[in-house]
Amino acid sequence: MARYEIATIAGDGIGPEVTRAAIRVLTEACGREALEFAMRPGGAAHYTRSGAVLPDDTFAACRDMHAILHGAAGLPEVTYPDGTEVGNDLHLRLRFWLDLYANVRPIQLLPGVRSPLAGVEPGGIDYVIVRENTEGLYASRGAGVLLRGEFASDTLVVTRKGTERVARFAFDLARKRTGAPRDGRRRVTVCDKANILRSYAFFRAVCTEVAADYPDVAIDYAYADAITVHLLKRPDFYDVIVAENMFGDVISDLGAATVGGMGIAPSGEIGDGHGLFQGAHGSAPDIAGQGVASPLATILSGALMLRWLGERHADPALGEAAARVEAAVDAVLAGGAAVPYDQGGSAGCETVTEAVCRALR
Structure with missing residues (x-):
């Protein structure tokens, strides 16, 4: 398996938590040598500190690396003078500047989900x-x-x-x-x-x-x-x-x-030369830092990223890794031992992540 550089923006709210979870699962699936996650700043909180929602060096990494993994961006209280949210500008700019013209949203009822x-x-x-x-x-x-x-x-x-x-x-x-x-x-x-x-x-x-x-x-x-x-x-x-x-x-x-809701909904924003992958949910600042966020949407978005990279670079090992991640998520949800809060369970972000990694092993 070749080595791929992933421009990674954790962002706001629960973004850092679910991003860490996805990195851990994808590393488990592919091995430490296959993926290099290059952390870059961006989002509403970064804007309040620096005045830039998408710094130039972050955009350069997104443009030049193999793929983009994003946690979430946006804080309701951080807005422009016209009332629109600052955080949305992060992925909107990437959409337009990198010409990510196809937003792919899989809608699939998984085992164990009602x-x-x-x-x-x-x-x-x-x-x-x-x-x-x-x-x-x-x-x-x-x-x-x-x-x-x-x-x-x-x-x-x-x-x-x-x-x-x-x-x-x-x-x-x-x-x-x-x-x-x-x-x-x-x-x-x-x-x-x-x-x-x-x-x-x-x-x-x-x-x-x-x-x-x-x-x-x-x-x-x-x-x-x-x-x-x-x-x-x-x-x-x-x-x-x-x-x-x-x-x-x-x-x-x-x-x-x-x-099953937004906490289990992955997405990919894809163009002819670039791909950005993030959970379809928002930054959920009301539950940030409490350990109760579901990482599954971001993990499944990471699987979409692996499959896209595998097709783009003719690397079947990545497609196989994506299938293993999806099978591990299915096993965790069907088994019922680590059901996230948003699915009616009591498993937090760390517990769900560990369960998916255990299923992968």
């Missing part, structure tokens, strides 16, 4: 949301108009290039998967509001054009409001969902709630 949806068993929910990450409504951040305290507007941006590349990412991902739990069909669902807005009708049209190059993958369509119902009523129908930035943000949190 879904709030009645009658759904592990394996019955297994889909991936691919959220376009650099355009949509969020492209307007910092550029919207606030006029004399009376009028505010932001611009929704959809381009052919941005839509085509995220659609291809979604269809390529569907080809790697085994299909939806309901029928085994490889399927990409386009989530939009094409019935109302021209921007979303254009998004749908471009996705449909891309689908013509993937005759082995079915294409499906759902309006953003309707899909919130479908994800509760028939989650087993879905395989890969592709959506504009804001809609993807909203439905990925809904999906996470159906499989």
